[in-house]
Amino acid sequence: MVTTKPFADITANSEFSGESEVLFMIGSIFCVKSIIRNNDYNVWIIKISLCSDNQHGLQEVLMNVKQKTANGETNLQTLGKILW
Known part of the structure; x- marks a missing residue:
């Protein structure tokens, strides 16, 4: 849906x-x-x-990036890492 x-x-x-x-x-x-x-x-x-x-799979990408960052935050820097 x-x-x-x-x-x-x-x-x-x-x-x-x-x-x-x-x-x-x-x-x-x-x-x-x-x-x-x-x-x-x-x-x-x-x-x-x-x-x-639920279709886009972005949640998995964000969770993976969150786990790899030291502080576990998602912000503009996190978005930059995803786009890079």
Whole structure:
């Protein structure tokens, strides 16, 4: 079951005409379905879907990093280690 996260279509408020924009709530986690390069337009097309709270596996990664840090805290430095 996917826990819904609030989102809003903010296309009407965009500074960039001709673009569709959606604002997602902080904490939304997406699963990458595919990544394709479109050479005609020099862009990457990334298809994603909202992950359920149990589906993404991030909890295991955070617990592993927490165990490896001396103080067991999770903060911006911990996030940096995960992203590195």
